[in-house]
Amino acid sequence: MSFRVKFILAVAALTMLPTNAKELAAALKSTKVPRYDAAVAKGVAYLTTTAKLSERDETLAAYALLKAGVETSAPIVAKGITIAKERAGGGRYTGYDHIYLAGVDAMLLADADQDAYFSELQTLVNYVQSAQRADGSWSDSPRAPGDVSMTQYGVLALWAAQRANCKVAPDALDRAGEWLMKNGNGDGGWGYRPGHAEGPGKGASTHNMTLAAAGSIAVSRTLLHGPKNVVNKQKEEAKFGVLEKVQSEAEKSAANGSTFPGYNARTSAGSLDDRVQRAFGWNQARFSPVSKAEHKIYFYYALERAAALGDAPEGWFTTYGDGLLTLQSATGEFATHSGPSVGTSLAILYFMRSTQQILDKQYGTGMQAGGRGLDDLFGKKEKKKKEMGPLDELLGELEKADLSKLDNINTDDIVQKVQFGSKEELIGQVDNLKLLLKSKDPTLRQTAYFALGRTGDFSLIPEMLQGLRDENLDVNVEALNALRYISRKPNGFGMPIDPLAGGAINSDEQKLLRANNWRTKAYKLWAEWYREVRPYEDGGGLDELELLSPTVGVK
Numbered sequence: 229m230s231f232r233v234k235f236i237l238a239v240a241a242l243t244m245l246p247t248n249a250k251e252l253a254a255a256l257k258s259t260k261v262p263r264y265d266a267a268v269a270k271g272v273a274y275l276t277t278t279a280k281l282s283e284r285d286e287t288l289a290a291y292a293l294l295k296a297g298v299e300t301s302a303p304i305v306a307k308g309i310t311i312a313k314e315r316a317g318g319g320r321y322t323g324y325d326h327i328y329l330a331g332v333d334a335m336l337l338a339d340a341d342q343d344a345y346f347s348e349l350q351t352l353v354n355y356v357q358s359a360q361r362a363d364g365s366w367s368d369s370p371r372a373p374g375d376v377s378m379t380q381y382g383v384l385a386l387w388a389a390q391r392a393n394c395k396v397a398p399d400a401l402d403r404a405g406e407w408l409m410k411n412g413n414g415d416g417g418w419g420y421r422p423g424h425a426e427g428p429g430k431g432a433s434t435h436n437m438t439l440a441a442a443g444s445i446a447v448s449r450t451l452l453h454g455p456k457n458v459v460n461k462q463k464e465e466a467k468f469g470v471l472e473k474v475q476s477e478a479e480k481s482a483a484n485g486s487t488f489p490g491y492n493a494r495t496s497a498g499s500l501d502d503r504v505q506r507a508f509g510w511n512q513a514r515f516s517p518v519s520k521a522e523h524k525i526y527f528y529y530a531l532e533r534a535a536a537l538g539d540a541p542e543g544w545f546t547t548y549g550d551g552l553l554t555l556q557s558a559t560g561e562f563a564t565h566s567g568p569s570v571g572t573s574l575a576i577l578y579f580m581r582s583t584q585q586i587l588d589k590q591y592g593t594g595m596q597a598g599g600r601g602l603d604d605l606f607g608k609k610e611k612k613k614k615e616m617g618p619l620d621e622l623l624g625e626l627e628k629a630d631l632s633k634l635d636n637i638n639t640d641d642i643v644q645k646v647q648f649g650s651k652e653e654l655i656g657q658v659d660n661l662k663l664l665l666k667s668k669d670p671t672l673r674q675t676a677y678f679a680l681g682r683t684g685d686f687s688l689i690p691e692m693l694q695g696l697r698d699e700n701l702d703v704n705v706e707a708l709n710a711l712r713y714i715s716r717k718p719n720g721f722g723m724p725i726d727p728l729a730g731g732a733i734n735s736d737e738q739k740l741l742r743a744n745n746w747r748t749k750a751y752k753l754w755a756e757w758y759r760e761v762r763p764y765e766d767g768g769g770l771d772e773l774e775l776l777s778p779t780v781g782v783k
Contacts, residue, residue: 255297259580264549267552267579271560271562271576272293274560275576276298276304278559278560279561281304285569286304289304290312291332291336291573291577294336294340295577312333312348316351317347321359330356331384350389353394357397360403360404364379364402365411372426373422373423374421375420375427376408376419377436379404379407398493401451403494404444406494408441409445409495415510417433417510417511418440419431419432428522433510435511435514438511439507439531442503442538446538449497449537498729501538501726501729504538505539508538508539517547523564523565524564524571528549528575531548532577532583533582541720556575560572562575658683661676664676673695673703677703677707681713681714685714696747721753723753724746727742727746730742
């Protein structure tokens with residue numbers, strides 16, 4: 229049966245919710261995608277009415293329900309919290325699942341009430357840190373080699389405890405990230421037990437382990453160096469592309485929101501980011517929206533975390549989300565290797581974008597580097613729409629305004645109208661949006677490239693190419709995103725989304741050189757592609773663009 233047929237059947241099944249499930253759905257948080265709201269409602273109904281939960285599954289189910297919006301007083305959630313509290317308080321973690329259970333318990337307690345369960349979380353994280361290997365990994369038993377899956381849950385336990393203001397050793401996160409960096413496969417992915425032919429894949433890279441490792445590296449990067457994709461509204465920070473005085477790694481970490489500003493991490497943020505991008509590249513090269521792994525739903529759970537913390541290819545949420553929909557049964561559960569209760573819980577965590585909920589709470593939301601926050605790609609909290617006139621009225625003033633007054637436009641209004649506008653509405657405003665490309669305000673130019681990219685209009689490629697030569701790095705990044713969207717090439721020829729990605733930058737001259745090298749390479753790759761695919765009659769646009777001088781500044 230084809231993916232399309234499976235998807236149609238899955239959507240049809242979701243429309244046949246029983247009355248009580250429909251009532252429950254009204255009280256849940258929204259995914260902002262109606263078909264996913266229906267899937268979550270059916271999954272919640274399954275967990276709360278039909279599922280036979282073992283004690284091992286209680287805390288994961290409780291955590292999924294909590295993220296979906298079910299109150300802590302609900303019987304299953306309350307029971308899960310009680311189990312986690314008792315297990316964490318007594319440090320009762322033994323057997324194969326010891327680190328897995330510790331990670332799930334930590335996330336549940338921290339997100340349910342971090343102040344109320346502070347003591348239990350500190351006891352829990354003390355255990356997790358004591359169980360970490362000298363090489364930075366965790367394993368299911370003292371005799372078995374370190375494995376990527378248990379290491380993932382060790383990192384998640386540390387992050388949860390840190391959110392509750394427990395005492396967490398930054399060295400534990402640093403060593404975990406270092407172990408993963410050193411033990412990936414040459415193809416860009418990871419196997420279950422690096423260096424050993426044990427478990428799924430027999431040492432070869434798998435989708436599950438590759439995304440689990442990428443997400444764990446991204447967590448370590450976020451805590452040690454500051455968040456990559458989230459702007460902290462509580463700090464007055466320079467814009468992404470602005471030249472600043474050269475800072476030490478510790479100073480940079482503090483400025484970027486590091487949890488441990490005085491700690492000098494072993495691995496640079498750029499190196500960690502590049503490794504996550506390699507993992508995305510591995511996954512993209514083996515693209516399959518419907519998981520074929522033994523533990524099918526684990527893949528989506530790991531993907532959501534890595535995507536929320538890193539620069540996943542645009543459109544990941546609905547592309548893979550629609551694949552996940554095909555794995556839901558008519559009765560609401562998602563079956564997987566560990567059983568339908570675990571599978572359903574993990575599916576709910578994907579659809580609810582559980583990691584993004586954490587980021588929203590811990591760091592706040594804002595316009596992300598390169599404008600990636602504009603299209604709600606990372607699932608920001610729903611904004612209350614302003615009462616504004618239509619986009620055509622907002623932009624129509626540009627027709628009678630001279631360009632010197634473009635910077636007086638209300639940027640926030642335009643950004644919000646673009647964010648909530650439809651593709652058809654944007655297509656009708658292409659000429660007015662092009663005027664914004666001439667604005668002196670880089671935020672307006674960035675917004676215009678985002679909006680024009682969303683039209684999907686192939687004829688706009690020359691304008692997007694010109695954006696790669698803008699003097700502002702945020703504008704460059706948004707132009708690159710627009711090219712990826714219009715061309716339907718989410719991996720973008722492997723170009724990093726961050727123009728400054730790589731090792732440490734020690735001078736303004738080095739920063740300028742790296743930025744211009746990125747611009748030159750990006751323009752060359754995309755211009756060569758456009759020459760091959762452009763219609764004959766569109767040749768002039770690119771030819772004129774070739775006469776432009778390359779930019780020499782970084783703003």
